[in-house]
Amino acid sequence: MVEQVSKIITNLEPKAGETLAQIVEKEERKGSLKVVRKGVEKIIIPARTEEKIQAELEKFKVDGIPRYIDYASILKLFDLAKETKLPLLLKGPTGVGKTLALETVAKKYDTPLVTIAGYKEVGYSDVIGSLIPYGDFLVWKDGPLIPAMIGGAVFYFDEVVNVENEVLALLHPLTDHRRYIVIPETKEKIDAHDDFVLVASYNPGSKYSRNKLSPAFEGRFLVKLVGYPPEDVEMEILLNDDNGGEISREEAAIIVDIMNEIREGASDEVKELPGVRASVFVKKLVTQGMAMVDAFEVVLSAIVDEKEELDGLMDIVRGKVPEGD
Numbered sequence: 001m002v003e004q005v006s007k008i009i010t011n012l013e014p015k016a017g018e019t020l021a022q023i024v025e026k027e028e029r030k031g032s033l034k035v036v037r038k039g040v041e042k043i044i045i046p047a048r049t050e051e052k053i054q055a056e057l058e059k060f061k062v063d064g065i066p067r068y069i070d071y072a073s074i075l076k077l078f079d080l081a082k083e084t085k086l087p088l089l090l091k092g093p094t095g096v097g098k099t100l101a102l103e104t105v106a107k108k109y110d111t112p113l114v115t116i117a118g119y120k121e122v123g124y125s126d127v128i129g130s131l132i133p134y135g136d137f138l139v140w141k142d143g144p145l146i147p148a149m150i151g152g153a154v155f156y157f158d159e160v161v162n163v164e165n166e167v168l169a170l171l172h173p174l175t176d177h178r179r180y181i182v183i184p185e186t187k188e189k190i191d192a193h194d195d196f197v198l199v200a201s202y203n204p205g206s207k208y209s210r211n212k213l214s215p216a217f218e219g220r221f222l223v224k225l226v227g228y229p230p231e232d233v234e235m236e237i238l239l240n241d242d243n244g245g246e247i248s249r250e251e252a253a254i255i256v257d258i259m260n261e262i263r264e265g266a267s268d269e270v271k272e273l274p275g276v277r278a279s280v281f282v283k284k285l286v287t288q289g290m291a292m293v294d295a296f297e298v299v300l301s302a303i304v305d306e307k308e309e310l311d312g313l314m315d316i317v318r319g320k321v322p323e324g325d
């Protein structure tokens, strides 16, 4: 714990005989931390130096991504969100390129993409930060939103419906012209850098969401509804070698045809409809030499739990894959 805290307050160099209170006082004079009082408790807030913020954001640089085909015009809307300083919400099923679109803009603007994945309940401390006990003090540790705001990164709340309401309420001033948040524990007002962009996404059709997004919150965003790509676009994605090796145009067409039939006909039977990611997985297995029917079985098993349900889907697959493929 002490080591963990010392990493947060990097300049702490205890000398023999010094008390923690003395060290903290010395560091406060040097400007490497600030102490605020909250009732009887003393909270240490480590200085957010440019160097620390950059080191934190360095982990979120985007590299080596497949080519993105912008069939839903997300890229243009992102530019507008950046220009108007309004937040952006991408609404749509899983595996249709929402993350890849944001990785693409992050790369274009050479900015980090700080992502919070909300497939579980995302707590307050995962986003804003938390207090860690340290001797008689508490040390504030920023969550990932803070360096993203100060350093001007793109901050992406994936599956924002799973984020605690307590966190969403704190974000209100960040979503409008005010562009700040107040950290309740430390009472600090943190202003967003001009380049900071807030992006959220969720899958409105998901059976696994914790709750619904309030219309009042959603109304603060520029919203893009993203659906499954048109057939020719999904074909182009599969034919692109960035997504694994090569397959023939005929094979790509069969994969897309099967996926679309499942998307249109099987919405109640499956846990989640197969996205482009599922098509890309089938393609990758086929390029590794797996028979297409077997590849589909592996990929479609992710969206059903019962053998009978899988059999139903496999009937569609077998009906469309030519013998011996």
Ligand SMILES: Nc1ncnc2c1ncn2[C@@H]1O[C@H](COP(=O)(O)OP(=O)(O)O)[C@@H](O)[C@H]1O
Binding pocket: 066, 067, 068, 069, 070, 071, 093, 094, 095, 096, 097, 098, 099, 100, 101, 237, 243, 276, 277, 280
């Ligand atoms: N528009 C697209 N252009 C290129 N590849 C795509 C596109 N949409 C989906 N993909 C493929 O599907 C995968 C999953 O996309 P992802 O961005 O993770 O989806 P989401 O964030 O919507 O769940 C990508 O890694 C890529 O291989």
Ligand SMILES: [Mg+2]
Binding pocket: 095, 098, 099, 100, 158
């Ligand atoms: Mg995603």
